[in-house]
Structures are given as structure tokens and as C-alpha cells.
Amino acid sequence: MAESRHSVFRQFAASDWGGFLKGVEKEGLRVDSNGFIAQTSHPEALGSALTHPTITTDYSEALLELITPVCSSTSEMLESLRNTHKFVQKHLGDEVFWPASMPCELNGDASIPIAEYGTSNSGQMKYVYRQGLAVRYGRMMQSIAGTHYNLSLPDSFWKKWQAVLGDKQSLQDFKSDQYFWLVRNFRRRSWMLMYLFGTSPALDASFVEGVRHDLSRLDERTWFGEHATSLRMGDLGYHNNAQSSLNICFNKLSTYTQTLDRAINTNWPAYEALGTQRDGEFIQINTNVLQIENEYYSAVRPKRTAQSGEKPIHALESRGVEYVEVRCLDLDPFSPVGVSEAQVDFLDLFLLDCLLSDAPHIDDDECERLDDNFKDTVAKGRNPELEIWQAGKRTVIGDAATALLDQLEPLADLLDSWTGSDAYRQALSAQQAVLSGDRLVPSARVLESMQASGLGHRDWTMEMAIRHQNTLREEGMDASVEAALIAASKESLAEQKRIEAADTLPFSEFLEQYLRS
Structure with missing residues (x-):
């Protein structure tokens, strides 16, 4: 019998390993003092949302996105994220940074301002793409926030790993194959992340105004799922x-x-009926199933950093997979920065085991079962009688999760022996x-905390937002870190002006060239 990948990995030395490379993209709404989505523009002190390297916006002008650089340790990454949060909190005035995935109080689509990125062609492209999301799915879905966790391994590891496996491909092709190996097992196990880290079992009543659903009342302003772990990842969230x-x-x-390319180039009749322009203004990039790759909603994505003007799919095809992006994580409302050290370290362990475990290709039948596992866990994961498909049979969710966690113990011990810690x-x-x-699963902890406080989703989350804001403002910032962030904001505004001044093509021609490419 061939030696297992786990056995091969245990023969590595700490110097062969090299550690993880990681980063976070953390979203969150700006919210006014009444618990309503902010109607104000992106604060100028935070720089240009188009060009700032660490502070931008996602769908809405009110939906901030904070991005860390690639870091070599959990502590370094969380320190970077915390510093950016402190800077943001300092410049929010009377607004707060919403710490929950499900949004604050809304008043329909019109209350959710689409993010604006200036007059450049690249800025208009980002705006039109978001207009397309609005006409296709409505704006309500786009007000939801989450955490995206990015992980890669250094080339020093991949070269050693390729040598011990006896693989003869180019390093680029080998890395891509191995990242997809990891992704296949992630698909098999992603339900467990929703069970362990889902934190959106409740939502404000305004989010489902006029919408049919099967949620239960927590109070007059709050609905919740009886056994839900993550309404964000269910049918009321990112779904179409x-x-x-x-x-x-x-x-x-x-x-x-x-x-993916087929989806980007396949016409969808309902979108064709909308057209690409209305009253002379562009309302979507094209009428295909996907306008661009980023429109595809998935729990995980293999990624490659694209060059300026390059489509993500072309970057992948030409230079291979660079890292994986875990996209299914709810914000941790109990953390001032939306994520915790223990969660990040667990994700590293979980993803590495996905790489080291057997990962046969997924056929259509298994794919359907994996989708069912994920959907069932987000909708009713706290039901102790829920059964999911595991190893070809139905297994109670708690037993399946226990077995997977037990499987991680030897790997956790090995990594700790290499790092000299017990993290x-x-x-x-x-x-x-x-x-x-x-301990309670986080989704149950959220509900218990709401009920104990006597507050519903909006007021409980508002209380948490104010608490986090006070904590971060009281901590203060290192003067050199703050100076660097101020300089980055000013430079990003200047860079946006340079981009706008350099544009020569009308946007319609720019878009036509992009689509042809």
C-alpha cells in the first residue's frame, strides 16, 4: 500500500515546512446612531475606496472592507487587522462599524447606496458591476457581510512536497493540482465550518419585509431560525x-x-430582457449568467492575484493557483475585529488536513450530497438529530464533526512541536x-446572549458595536502606524486622481475592449 500523504508530511522537518501565509478581507456596514444603514459617503479620511490597499468598500458605499497584507503568522495578521480597525473607528464620527453578518435596519433596496469609485473607467466598471447585481438580485442580499480568509503555502514547501511525492510537472501545475486537492476536501467538509463558526441565526425584521420565510419570532423586530447556524449562507442570504x-x-x-468561463459567456434570458442600459446609463456589464468571475458565489475559491486590467480567469489560466480563499465565514460579533486567534489557527489546521487527506475527484452524485450537507447545516445545524452524508452514509452531525476533529489531533501536535507552542x-x-x-456553538451563543439581554438583533448588535468601538478607541494607536495609514489614505486619493486624469477612452469603448479581451 502506498504511503499516506500524512505519513510523508510527518517526515518533514520544521525547516522544510515553512509555515502558512495568510490574510483576511473583513467586511462590515457603517451604521448610524439609530441602528440604520449609513447614508453618508465613504469617509474621506479613509482614502479612496478605488485605490487604498487596505480600506475599501464592497457592494455598498456603507459596506466597508478591510484587507490585511499577506502575513506569516496569525498574530501579525490580527495585529494588522486590529490597527486598521482602530484607524477606521477613529474616523467614523457618530457612526459605528456593524459587527454582525446580517445587516442593521434597512428600508428596502433604496436605502442601500451602491458604492461609488469616481469617474475613471475602472471606477465606473466597478459601479456598473454593482448596478448589475442590484438589477439581478436586488440590493438587500448585498448588504450582508462576512470574512474571507486567504491561505497559501510558500514555494519552499511546494518544492519539497513535489520532490517527496515524485511529481514531474512544472512547479506551477503541481501547485495548482495540490490546491485543487485541498479544495475538493474543503468541499467535502465545509459544512463543519458552518456548524462551528456560523454566527447569523437571527436577523432584523426589515430584511425580510414582504418576503416569505419559515423563521420564528424572537421579538417584534427579530426573526430567527430554530436550528439555523448561518442565515447569511442560506436561502435568505447569498443565493440566486x-x-x-x-x-x-x-x-x-x-x-x-x-x-466558469462558460458561465461568463452564456446568455441568460432574464438578464437579456433587462438590457445593459437604461435611459442611456449602463445597468449591467453584460447579459450573461455571470457578469464577471466575482459574481459567482461559492464557499471557497482558488485564486491568483490579477494584474491591472487582467481578468481573474486569465490570471489563473496563465499563472496557476496562488492561494485559496475561504468565503463562507460569518463575522464573529463577539470579536472587535470579527475573527479570533483560535479560529484562524483552527482554519490553518483544517485546511492543511484537507491537503494531506485522500481527495478523489467529486462526481455529480457526491457533488449533490455535499451541497445538501452544506445547506442542511446552515439551515438546521443545531438540531442534534440532523444527519449528513459522510463516507457514503448518513451520520448524525455531531458524530461526523467529532470524528473529523479527532482526525486533526496528530497534525495539531506535529505543528506545535515544530513551532514550540501549543496554539x-x-x-x-x-x-x-x-x-x-x-461550550455553545457560536450561533447558539448569539441567541442566548440576545435573549439574556432582552434585546433583538438590531439593538443587541448595536450594543456590541458600541462596545467594540469604545474598546478600540480606548486602546489607541501607535503613532508610526497611524502616520502610515494617514499617508496611505492621502496617496490613494492622489492615485485615484491620476487614474482619472490618464483615462482617454469613453467608458462604452473601455467596456467593449474589456469584454472582447
């Missing part, structure tokens, strides 16, 4: 019918890019305590 038939294949790079064992133990009943 046009994408349900895409069948994006995650088995290898070529099938992934081919099926991975502690991160794993924290999740095992959840399964043993010593």
Missing part, C-alpha cells in the same frame, strides 16, 4: 436561481476555468469543547 445550474467543477484547474492544540481543543457541550 441563475447560478444554481452552473455546476462549477472544482476537480482541477482546467475544468474549473472552463465551467494548534488549543485551537482544536476549543472546538472539541463545543462538540462535547462544554
